[in-house]
Amino acid sequence: MTIQIYQYPKCSTCKKAQKWLDDQHITYESIHIVEETPTKEQLQAIYEASGLPLKKFFNTSGMKYKELGLKDKLAEMTEDEQLALLASDGMLIKRPLVTDGKKVTLGFKESDFLESWK
DSSP states (O other), rough: EEEEEEOOOTOHHHHHHHHHHHHTOOOEEEEEEEOOOOOHHHHHHHHHHHOOOOGGOOOTTTTHHHTHHHHHHHGGGGHHHHHHEEEEHHGGGOEEEOSSSSSSSEOOOOHHHHHHHH
């Protein structure tokens, strides 16, 4: 499976991640996270492949996250409810979300990208 990068075009972190992939000559499929928000099923598969806690998938610095008061609500929500919420709005998902079906990185840290995508 090719690497998929769920990104938002105006996001500077997404731009850095794409530049890094380009500089390494790594081919990837760029997916607009708001126009093509991953489905609940896709998110479930990505979450399971990641080995990360589900709360790491939330864009905690985003306006939508703050507007909805999710900081306090997430702990009371089931995993199923959290996945449904993430699938309801791409702006709630930490970006860029990069996966090849087996590995997953959230956000952009060069050391993580070197380890996962080089």
